[in-house]
Amino acid sequence: MHRRIIAPGALAAASLLLAIPASAASYSPGAPGIGDPYYPYYGNGGYDVSHYDLRLRYQPKTDELQGTATILARTTQDLSSFDLDFLLDVSEVRVNGAKAAFRHAEQHELVITPRTPLAKGTPVTVVVRYSGVPSTKSAYGFDTWHRTPDGAVAADEPEAAWWWFPSNDHPSDKATYDVSVAVPDGTQAISNGTLRSTRSERGWTRYSWRQDKPQATYLATLAIGRFDITTGTSERGVPVLNAYSKDLGDNDGAARASVERTGEIVDWLSNYFGPYPFAEAGGYVPNTTTGYALETQTRVFYSPKQFAKGANTSVVVHELAHQWYGDDVSVKGWKDIWLNEGFATYAQWLWSEHEGEGTAQELADHVYASHPADDPFWTVAPGDPGADDQFDDAVYDRGAAAIQALRDEVGDTAFFRILKGWPKSHAYGNASVADFEKYAEQISGKPLAGLFDTWLYQRSKPAVGAVRSFAAAGTAGKAVPQPKSWKKIEAAHGGHGR
Template sequence: MRGANRGHRVIISCALSAGLLAATSPAAEAAPASQFSPGAPGAGDPYFPDMGNGGYDVSHYDIRLAFTPGTGAINATTTVLATATQNLSSFDLDFQGPLTISRLSVNGQDAAFTRSGAQELVITPPYGLRKGSPFVVSVTYAGVPQKIDDPALGLSGWVATKDGAVALNQPIGAATYYPVNDTPDDKATYTQSITVPSGLTVLANGEPGPTTTQGGQTTFRWSMNRPMASELSMLAIGGYNVTRGVMAGGLPNITAIGKSIDTKPGQGKVFNQTTAQVIQWESSMYGPYPFDSAGGIIADVGVHYALETQSRPVYDQRTSDVDGDLLAHELGHQWFGDSLTPVHWSDIWLNEGFATYSEWLYQEKFNNIPVQQTFADTYAGEEDWSGQVADPGRDHIFDDLVYNRGAMTLQALRTKIGDRAFFAVLNLWPSTHRYGNVSTREFIQFVERLTHRDLGSFFRTWLYQPGKPAL
């Protein structure tokens, strides 16, 4: 959820790095220089042409970052493990804001680099990188990260708070604090080692590792061992009360509430337990929970939205506002949007339509409000029927069009194909494409194959044609 309307396990090791260095040494280069060319400075998304890059595929990010609360500054080294998908003479990473790079290396050797435009970090390694070869990029940098305030899309990236910072990266914020191939269709695993003054807490995606303290500084370690889009990465630094639970099957459930807003006894336990209950209920419809831990963070960050950051959503709310249907929305995203992620931003209804429909299902299950009633009320109350659900435009990816009409599309589909087929879609669609990227066209083809029906006219009406569909 975004906007004011609510809108392979990889471990960095010396042995692995050494192996990669050997595999991509200058002696291994056989092609002449003329056969190497620069990677594209964008990934080809029509809405965000400068986001992402071409010529390589990232498998892992290792972010090691120290944060100073008094100044808001960071000192960091990010290591990127990638594989060339063409013969590369140079390549780009997305990296924006006033952060100063002190060293950059490729496969352990210093590499030339320039900053181009608002976000392009152009890297020229000392020798060409052959197609299919793995390589390691290490970038050391420092400064005070700056958030992005987009007039249409709101705040994202590194957002300073009273006692620390929260990084919320949808859609264009990740590059504010680490160099990244910032496109949804280049997922990678992550390790994050974050050092802060003792007394502060760090939360991030995935599972916690060992925490160490030395000289008044504490280092927290987190690992996301399932593929993750950069826009779903997250950090929260500050004073938090953390609650740890275990769900059915032994799944860790780690939730936290900012100390400044954790004002009622028992709030942390209720938040943790409700998170577990919603995940278990959604698992009964959507299939097994796709990640190795669960949870959520309630933070006083001031962005006025909740976000489905992978495995651990962030809610910028007072605890009284974090109710079951909001949890159902953000946790529903763990299947629809996180594990299964659109190829292009134009397909974001595949995230938000399904997550909003999760709210409707929650209201029916726990508040006795039938989904069909919610559909009818939304259909009758919707005033703006302009725009295409499956192509809303760059500045409208977080509009009601995407959320409400996306959910209405699903209820209309349910009515058309029947409950048995519809709930099979809800279960099989995310399991078939788990950890992958999908498009609207693929969804339509999936439903047509499953139901053995031609649904082209139905989907054209609901997803591609402006105007109020007739019932």
């Protein structure tokens, strides 16, 4: 279940105003939230981050994390103070080289007051020194730091950064990353992007990773433990790095039989979505008790439970499809989640067809026929599902059926132009469902507002015949067989919820 965050109190806001020098009376605090209606106090106002440099040291035995985060940003208003989203203990903050006052507020806010107020458009370098035991921290009754027998994992949605680095935690503020982590010899540290160097000294080994393309904060990941690492290159030249905990037990073989097909699947997806958008691909399977997978950018997180019933390439397809739909092009706001989950699910439908386990049309027919008109399934609107239903089955299944409906309406030629052109048109940026509708109309030359409203926003089952190919599926008394791929596809759903 996802949470709505309680607004910081008026008293806290008043104390911030009192802290502003008289000479800076025209300056004001940055908002403690970026303004997303689903999570009003995630992210922060007043600045835009361009780069995170994280230099960390982690002891697996005690779960102690020490870090220095250097954040490069630019102000978007005249600022007397600003917030970062963070939970660990802070010992020092500097803003443009000078020590700054700081305090923790509410449950996940670090409020920073620089020595000198910051004018709009000012480049800012923020250095935060911190330490703590992430597994002892929680906010709003939950935590996203996952301990393993030999280390820990940071991977969750819609929030995970608070437990290991200070950030502007909202997908609309993407940035590049350098993540350098020192761990005891024999332990490895895995993160996003490309491994730039490995250096050992005095019983510690430092792993330095670089993500050189913009990345949302929830897509940043850190995995520490003892891994078996495999490397290779896809036929189209994409480097691939995968990692598996050495204690996966009975799930080890099925995990490898799935994730080791990453290069093949990346190349296959490129036929539909265009060239792979990042410098490297891959995934990792740590020994966690979590049950979900997550599209952490370039290095997908998989739970061993995804492979408890055997190999599952479908979930690999889902998470790798997100590298285009969700990571390359990220949501403007969390209500736009259909752009992530609907398209990743549709990629599974295309893979099902490729594997001979059910066509996309058969899967769409099954979704339509298996939910009667009074099923609550139809009351969730994939185009704006609400925070509580952000990862509901309807966002995935009805969301993918909406894409099949679009395909029926515009025809295959225009549809596959849309599918491939969209990531290129908004590369490394953010977009909304409204942006996608506009793009689809532009490419197809057809008005699509009615179709999008029917499939994404109406809280009722689309009428029989609303889309031609669904008519037979909706005919009373006609059963639609469950495609062979269905259960594997469903395994990728809802895993982000806790």
